[in-house]
Amino acid sequence: xxxxxALCLGVALAGLGTAPATAEISAARAAxxxxxxxxxxxxxxxxxRKGGLGSPxxxxxxxxxxPEALAAIILDGIPGTAMPPWRALLTEAxxxxxxxxxxxxxxx
Amino acid sequence: MxxxxxAATLALLVLAMPAAATEPRATGGLGLIVERATGSVLLxxxxxxxxxxxxxxxGDLSHASVTFSPDERHAYVFGRDGGLTQVDMLExxxxxxxxxxGNSIGGAISxxxxxxxxxxxxxxxxxxxxxxxxxxVADIPSGGKTVGxxxxxxxxxxxxxxxTGTVWLADLSGAAPVITDLGHAGLNPYDAVxxxxxxxxxxxxFGEKGLTLFDMWQDTPEPVRFLxxxxxxxAEMPVYKMPHLQGWAxxxxxxxxxxxxxxxxxxxxxxxxxxxxRTALHGQPIFAVAQPGSPYVWVNFALxxxxxxxxxxxxxxxxxxxxxxxxxxxxxxxxxxxxxLWVSSRxxxxxxxxxxxxxxxxxxxxxxxxxxxxxxxxAHRTGL
Numbered sequence: 001x002x003x004x005x006a007l008c009l010g011v012a013l014a015g016l017g018t019a020p021a022t023a024e025i026s027a028a029r030a031a032x033x034x035x036x037x038x039x040x041x042x043x044x045x046x047x048x049r050k051g052g053l054g055s056p057x058x059x060x061x062x063x064x065x066x067p068e069a070l071a072a073i074i075l076d077g078i079p080g081t082a083m084p085p086w087r088a089l090l091t092e093a094x095x096x097x098x099x100x101x102x103x104x105x106x107x108x
Numbered sequence: 109m110x111x112x113x114x115a116a117t118l119a120l121l122v123l124a125m126p127a128a129a130t131e132p133r134a135t136g137g138l139g140l141i142v143e144r145a146t147g148s149v150l151l152x153x154x155x156x157x158x159x160x161x162x163x164x165x166x167g168d169l170s171h172a173s174v175t176f177s178p179d180e181r182h183a184y185v186f187g188r189d190g191g192l193t194q195v196d197m198l199e200x201x202x203x204x205x206x207x208x209x210g211n212s213i214g215g216a217i218s219x220x221x222x223x224x225x226x227x228x229x230x231x232x233x234x235x236x237x238x239x240x241x242x243x244x245v246a247d248i249p250s251g252g253k254t255v256g257x258x259x260x261x262x263x264x265x266x267x268x269x270x271x272t273g274t275v276w277l278a279d280l281s282g283a284a285p286v287i288t289d290l291g292h293a294g295l296n297p298y299d300a301v302x303x304x305x306x307x308x309x310x311x312x313x314f315g316e317k318g319l320t321l322f323d324m325w326q327d328t329p330e331p332v333r334f335l336x337x338x339x340x341x342x343a344e345m346p347v348y349k350m351p352h353l354q355g356w357a358x359x360x361x362x363x364x365x366x367x368x369x370x371x372x373x374x375x376x377x378x379x380x381x382x383x384x385x386r387t388a389l390h391g392q393p394i395f396a397v398a399q400p401g402s403p404y405v406w407v408n409f410a411l412x413x414x415x416x417x418x419x420x421x422x423x424x425x426x427x428x429x430x431x432x433x434x435x436x437x438x439x440x441x442x443x444x445x446x447x448x449l450w451v452s453s454r455x456x457x458x459x460x461x462x463x464x465x466x467x468x469x470x471x472x473x474x475x476x477x478x479x480x481x482x483x484x485x486x487a488h489r490t491g492l
Contacts, residue, residue: 035455039436039477040348040411043170043171046168046211047145047168047169047170047188051230052170052188052209052213053229053253080349082298082314084346084347085346086346086348089348098264
């Protein structure tokens with residue numbers, strides 16, 4: 001019951017629920033994803049990504065990470081830690097966009 | 109905007125004029141609103157529903173919190189980046205600021221107002237400062253990231269360590285600090301809270317079911333586990349944001365506690381620590397706060413349900429109202445006697461002021477990504 005509600009909302013939030021992993025992310029959606037990275041990921045990882053309850057996500061801290069591996073962590077979380085799975089709220093393409101954003105964009 | 113500029117101009121005029129020509133002002137109706145993305149705070153008059161000034165230069169304010177000196181003259185703002193900033197509430201400016209650590213999460217002020225304690229993630233532990241000068245008084249490494257830091261009567265502080273689950277008590281009433289290990293609260297404690305009478309320190313756990321209570325009125329407080337098996341029959345849901353216990357609800361002889369990984373509020377009888385109710389909610393609760401002078405508890409939620417507030421009657425455990433103030437509601441602060449509730453909508457860039465009796469919005473203020481709202485009346489409450 002709760003899961004179904006969460007999934008419905010997740011799809012609504014994602015807006016691209018059925019898009020394949022290779023799909024382009026629209027400019028509007030990219031702006032929304034950037035906002036999620038800064039504000040919501042920032043709740044645990046810091047607005048400037050220097051870490052908090054979560055580990056640092058600065059470009060330096062992620063220097064040796066593959067984008068696909070980061071996307072997998074975003075989608076499925078890390079069991080036994082506070083990192084939740086975001087699969088209900090993000091598509092695979094969006095998670096990959098976020099991973100590449102983290103590797104490419106310096107924290108503000 | 110015009111009103112804001114006028115207020116800022118007025119503030120400058122006030123500063124420029126000799127003291128004798130200045131109208132006396134009070135601080136009891138003032139507060140600070142954290143603007144988390146811009147490193148600024150708004151100085152507000154909660155009675156006039158006005159922004160008096162924006163104060164910049166406070167660093168990374170994601171997860172910032174604020175305490176006040178007993179005379180309500182000064183605010184202490186604890187920033188994520190380790191910044192400890194003393195703000196003058198009358199002059200609307202930063203009076204002192206130190207970078208005391210690499211990564212911080214909150215703070216507390218001693219009952220006599222002399223000491224400010226800061227809980228740190230990096231390098232961990234607690235650092236205690238002279239409230240007047242911000243000079244370091246004590247540095248207490250605790251073996252991990254500190255959560256749930258509270259002040260206790262007689263210049264004492266308690267806190268809990270995320271990695272080890274250990275609860276620590278520091279007594280600074282004597283010549284040298286006395287640090288005591290109170291025992292193990294459980295796996296990965298995420299936050300803790302002290303009841304307003306200074307008696308019960310309650311630690312919430314992320315790594316396992318349940319909470320742990322310490323009776324701080326005892327000479328030797330010991331951990332007491334309760335709610336060990338709440339909701340085991342229910343599927344766990346992702347925790348997109350950790351609940352906060354500060355500002356919790358204690359009403360009708362019950363604690364109202366957010367369930368972790370569930371869309372529910374749990375009711376626990378204070379005298380027996382037995383669960384006496386469970387309220388199904390719209391999302392995973394973050395804050396559950398009792399409206400002063402009433403049986404009602406107001407709750408906000410983790411994303412993706414964070415545009416909503418619900419009001420629950422502590423007598424029946426039923427949801428009486430569901431409100432949708434705006435996008436990303438992060439925090440709520442009641443006026444000290446409960447007639448108004450201020451609500452921050454981070455993504456709406458607004459602070460909404462509710463009349464708590466009609467539960468309608470009576471005023472709103474513009475703010476940039478507002479998060480925490482803190483009124484000076486907090487100065488007179490234990491455990492904040």
